[in-house]
Amino acid sequence: MSGNVLLEVNNLEVSFRNGKVDVPAIQGISFSLHEGEVLGIVGESGSGKSVSSNCILRLLPGTGRITNGEIIFEGRDILKMSKKEITNIRGNDISMIFQDPMTSLDPLFTVGQQIGEALKKHSSLNSIERKERILELLNLVGINQPEKRIHQYAHELSGGMRQRVMIAMALSCNPKLLIADEPTTALDVTIQAQIIELLKELQEKLHMSIIFITHDLGVVSDICDRVVVMYAGEIVESGSKRHIFYQSHHPYTEGLLKSIPSMEQSRSVELIPIEGNPPDMQLLGPECPFAHRCKYAMNKCAQEKPPITDLGDGHEVSCWKEVLL
Amino acid sequence: MEFVQKLLRRVLLAVFSLFVIVTITFFLMNLIPGDPFMSEKATPEIRAELRAKYGLDQPIYVQYVRYLKGLVHGDMGNSYILQKGRAIASIVTESFAVSMKLGIRALLVAVFLGIPIGCIAGLWKGKVIDGFVRVFSAIGISVPGYVIAATLMLILSVQFGLLPISYNKPGGSVMPIIVLAMYPTCYLIRLTRASILEVLNQDYLRTERSKGMSEFIVIFVHALKNSLIPIVTYLGPLTASVLTGGFVAESVFNVPGLGRYFVTAVQNRDYTLIMGTTIFYAALIIFMNLVCDVLYQIVDPRIKIN
Ligand SMILES: Nc1ncnc2c1ncn2[C@@H]1O[C@H](COP(=O)(O)OP(=O)(O)OP(=O)(O)O)[C@@H](O)[C@H]1O
Ligand SMILES: [Mg+2]
Numbered sequence: 001m002s003g004n005v006l007l008e009v010n011n012l013e014v015s016f017r018n019g020k021v022d023v024p025a026i027q028g029i030s031f032s033l034h035e036g037e038v039l040g041i042v043g044e045s046g047s048g049k050s051v052s053s054n055c056i057l058r059l060l061p062g063t064g065r066i067t068n069g070e071i072i073f074e075g076r077d078i079l080k081m082s083k084k085e086i087t088n089i090r091g092n093d094i095s096m097i098f099q100d101p102m103t104s105l106d107p108l109f110t111v112g113q114q115i116g117e118a119l120k121k122h123s124s125l126n127s128i129e130r131k132e133r134i135l136e137l138l139n140l141v142g143i144n145q146p147e148k149r150i151h152q153y154a155h156e157l158s159g160g161m162r163q164r165v166m167i168a169m170a171l172s173c174n175p176k177l178l179i180a181d182e183p184t185t186a187l188d189v190t191i192q193a194q195i196i197e198l199l200k201e202l203q204e205k206l207h208m209s210i211i212f213i214t215h216d217l218g219v220v221s222d223i224c225d226r227v228v229v230m231y232a233g234e235i236v237e238s239g240s241k242r243h244i245f246y247q248s249h250h251p252y253t254e255g256l257l258k259s260i261p262s263m264e265q266s267r268s269v270e271l272i273p274i275e276g277n278p279p280d281m282q283l284l285g286p287e288c289p290f291a292h293r294c295k296y297a298m299n300k301c302a303q304e305k306p307p308i309t310d311l312g313d314g315h316e317v318s319c320w321k322e323v324l325l
Numbered sequence: 326m327e328f329v330q331k332l333l334r335r336v337l338l339a340v341f342s343l344f345v346i347v348t349i350t351f352f353l354m355n356l357i358p359g360d361p362f363m364s365e366k367a368t369p370e371i372r373a374e375l376r377a378k379y380g381l382d383q384p385i386y387v388q389y390v391r392y393l394k395g396l397v398h399g400d401m402g403n404s405y406i407l408q409k410g411r412a413i414a415s416i417v418t419e420s421f422a423v424s425m426k427l428g429i430r431a432l433l434v435a436v437f438l439g440i441p442i443g444c445i446a447g448l449w450k451g452k453v454i455d456g457f458v459r460v461f462s463a464i465g466i467s468v469p470g471y472v473i474a475a476t477l478m479l480i481l482s483v484q485f486g487l488l489p490i491s492y493n494k495p496g497g498s499v500m501p502i503i504v505l506a507m508y509p510t511c512y513l514i515r516l517t518r519a520s521i522l523e524v525l526n527q528d529y530l531r532t533e534r535s536k537g538m539s540e541f542i543v544i545f546v547h548a549l550k551n552s553l554i555p556i557v558t559y560l561g562p563l564t565a566s567v568l569t570g571g572f573v574a575e576s577v578f579n580v581p582g583l584g585r586y587f588v589t590a591v592q593n594r595d596y597t598l599i600m601g602t603t604i605f606y607a608a609l610i611i612f613m614n615l616v617c618d619v620l621y622q623i624v625d626p627r628i629k630i631n
Contacts, residue, residue: 057535083540091536098535103528107627108550118536153626169536 003035006176006209007056012069014051014060014233023282025051027233028068033177038203038210040224040241042217042256044278047230049213053179055079056211057090073177092122095170099182101162105154111138112150115169122173137168142198160191164198171202179211184219196222217260221245226314229253232278232289239315249317251294288320296321335618339611346607347396347600351389354599361405361594379405381596392600401604402597407589413601416586421568421605424575424582427498428568431505435567439510440556443517447552448544450522458514465511470573474504478577492580504574509563516559520552527551554625561617565610 014026026048033039041049054060056071058078071078073094078086095118098104106114112134119130131150138146141164154162163183170178180199184192200223203210212224220227220241227244229237229252237250248254255274276293288294291301300320309322360381362372376382380391395402401413408416446458477500481488489497524530525548533543575584583602590598622628 059531059534087537087539089537090534091538096532096535098528098532100528104532106529106533106547106551108554108625109547117533117538117542121537155627166532169532 003037005032006035006037006074007033008070008072009052009056010070010072012052012055012071013067014048014055014064015067017063017065018282021282022065022067024284025064025233025281026055027284029230029233029235031228031235031238033209033211035176035209036207037226038212038224040220040227041211041213041230042215042220042227043230045215046278048233049230050181051233052230053096053181053211053213056177056179057094057096058086059096088122091118091170091175092173093175094177094179095173095175096179096181097163097166097170097183100186101159101166101183102154102186104166105162107154110151110153111157111165115165115172118169118172133172134168137172138165140171140202141165141168142194143168158191159187160194163187163191163195167195167198167202171206174206175208177209177211179213181213182215183212185215192219199223217245217256229256232284233281234289234318235316236290236319237317239311239317240313243311243313243315247315249311249315249322250319251296251321252290298324300324332619335615339615342611343604343607347393347604348389350600350603351392352385354596355385355388357591357594359594361596363594396604401601404595404598406593406595407586407598413597416598417583417601417605420581420583420586423580424584425568427501427505427574427580427582430498431502432509432564432567434502434506435509435513435563436560438506439513440517440553442510443514444521444549444552446514447518447521447525450518455518458518462511462514465507466515470504470508470571471577473507474500474573474577477503490578492578497578498580501574501578501580504577505567505571509567512559513556513563516556517552520555521548524548524552550624554621557621557624558617560620561613561615562610565606565613568609 008030009032010030011028012026012030013024013028015022015024017023029048029052031039041053043049051060051064055066056073056078058066060066066079069079073089078089081089105111112131115134115137116130119125119133123130123133125133134150135146138149143149143161143164149157149161149165154165157165166183183199184195187195196219199210199212202208203223210223212220214220224241226240227238228235229244229250231252237244237248237253239247244253245257248257252274259274274293279289279292286304288297288301288305291297294301298320306318306320306323308316308318310316311322360376361379362375367375373382380388392402399414401417403409404411404413404416442458446455449455478490481500482490488499489495490500491497492501527548530543530548533547534540538547572584572588574580575582576588579585583605586598587602587606589595590602
């Protein structure tokens with residue numbers, strides 16, 4: 001990768017309080033992201049993609065707690081920052097777009113007001129300059145008639161349009177990192193393709209880093225440089241796009257790849273990758289959490305979790321197969 | 326333009342509703358046994374004479390048509406009993422002025438206590454203060470007004486002599502206001518609490534936080550504004566009911582307001598007064614709902630009047 005390391009997540013652990021017990025959701029994941037790089041995070045529903053990315057901006061829901069780890073952004077640990085410091089980073093250095101554009105915009109404020117808020121907080125533009133900037137942003141994300149849209153409310157816009165507004169809002173302060181949590185899942189197929197295309201263009205133009213969370217490996221192959229595969233709150237394999245798509249070593253990655261819908265199928269069909277279900281996070285034992293679904297499972301897999309094996313060139317995998325065979 | 330058209334349609338609909346209410350009340354009222362002159366210590370002949378004088382001996386539909394005719398010309402007739410011979414319109418306006426004076430103060434109490442307390446309870450959900458507020462509002466909603474009135478009288482007047490029982494004495498309006506404000510305050514507390522809890526889970530608040538907005542702006546600008554929407558809907562009927570005066574509060578504390586007139590009019594079969602107060606109540610409620618719809622539309626861009 002060309003640029004410097006922008007973000008480094010080390011040994012992150014998160015759990016959710018459920019009544020009196022703490023249920024683990026993320027179990028010590030580490031990954032890093034370079035400047036200008038697009039990192040895909042893939043995995044089944046519940047594997048911890050959203051939780052781990054929400055940690056980066058410290059946006060966990062009330063019952064969630066980060067129990068261990070550090071998140072180093074430009075040399076500073078986000079988890080140690082004061083409230084003030086983190087709010088200065090949110091929407092400014094790091095911004096986020098979410099899965100459901102229908103519910104992610106405040107229904108009572110206009111598009112212009114909502115984009116303007118972030119600008120007002122993070123820039124020194126006056127109100128006229130802010131309006132110009134908003135129009136420029138709306139243009140940038142391909143919204144027609146920006147002069148009119150700026151005064152409209154979320155309910156007056158289509159789903160794709162709202163996601164464009166979300167993107168404009170996220171980009172308003174020229175973030176170094178954009179976190180996109182399944183930004184197209186709630187949209188229909190043609191709109192999905194347009195939004196992906198837009199993000200790709202914007203990434204090239206603005207040269208920001210993106211963390212792109214998705215179920216959809218097709219999208220990953222389209223826009224990501226590197227891929228992290230998550231399963232049951234852990235990273236089971238990570239590597240460049242080439243590693244994951246052509247030289248995958250983990251049986252789970254393999255299963256995910258086999259289930260990429262063909263072109264005729266809709267992309268919105270949820271992947272049902274591999275037989276069986278992910279483990280109950282409350283009942284995790286010492287074994288490899290994928291063992292009960294794995295066709296290569298050995299005795300060792302039922303006894304102990306596999307260590308991370310470095311396959312070189314930034315390709316890592318956690319599987320006994322790599323260690324023992 | 327579209328707005329004016331829609332508003333016009335709403336007004337026409339309101340007039341029609343009013344007509345239906347007048348009709349139903351008129352016939353129901355005549356179904357109550359007895360008549361305005363049943364309690365007069367007079368011979369049957371004199372009572373028959375009185376009935377004939379006011380046209381009550383004629384078939385009911387004739388009376389109905391005659392009443393409607395009067396109404397169209399703005400004439401609601403005169404009181405038969407309670408203030409014999411006085412025009413209904415003047416009784417209603419005078420007593421409503423009394424009710425309104427009381428009602429507005431009760432309304433202010435309800436709004437300025439209910440909404441903030443509801444917010445606090447919602448924001449501190451599960452904490453001690455929330456538990457306290459919930460118990461209080463549950464009591465305030467379920468205990469009937471006359472029980473509250475009697476309890477207040479016993480404690481504040483009889484026991485400690487802090488406040489006079491009679492409305493006319495200085496400080497006499499305090500207890501009626503408390504009784505009048507109790508239910509709406511508690512209702513507003515619960516409504517606001519539920520509403521804010523609902524809003525606190527909304528995705529757009531996460532979006533606001535992800536933009537770097539302070540918790541203050543997230544809660545007091547975005548969450549609060551959104552949670553006020555359902556409350557605005559309730560404010561219309563609330564205002565109407567509080568302004569027209571609780572029947573209970575006015576009767577118990579002997580306040581010469583519209584509510585008390587309504588109750589005594591029914592007791593005395595003062596037909597024209599029953600009709601007059603009912604029409605006024607209905608019109609006020611319909612009007613407040615209309616105002617509320619317009620208000621709602623201003624607050625919530627998603628709603629279009631229809
Ligand atoms: N608010 C919450 N309270 C309790 N547990 C939660 C909460 N949010 C997430 N979790 C738990 O954290 C784990 C990871 O959830 P997460 O939302 O990150 O999954 P995901 O990979 O984003 O799934 P999806 O593809 O469905 O979005 C799950 O086991 C889930 O049960
Ligand atoms: Mg998710």
